[in-house]
Amino acid sequence: MNIVWIAIGWLCIGLAIAGIALPLLPTTPFLLLAAIAFSRGSERLHHWLLNHPRFGPPIQNWQRDRSITRRTKITAIGSMLALLMLGAFFLPGWIIALQGGVMTVVAAFLWRQREPK
Secondary structure (H helix, E strand, O other), X not given: OHHHHHHHHHHHXXXXXXXXXXXXXXXXXXXXXXXXXXXXXXXXXXXXXXOOOOOHHHHHHHHHHOEOOHHHHHHHHHHHHHHHHHHHHHOXXXXXXXXXXXXXXXXXXXXXXXXXX
């Protein structure tokens, strides 16, 4: 069973990395899922993920006090806005409206989260 949890953890890491470049694919939730999977499959990988210089801080912030840094919020919302504006040139209006609605909900959720102390 450990191999399954480790595979799920690596899949989530891959999706999180893809989420860095694709604004509609969230990064942090996949990192949190990877942390859960690694905690059940491999203590060594769990420790590696929590102490990773790039991936560790968002996980630690969320686990400690459910917080997201202001820089992360601004970057995420700015990326979503840029993607929406770019899509306006290539996609039909109903897709842009749907995308804008989803992005508005995600942006509101992000902005309402507390920031680390």
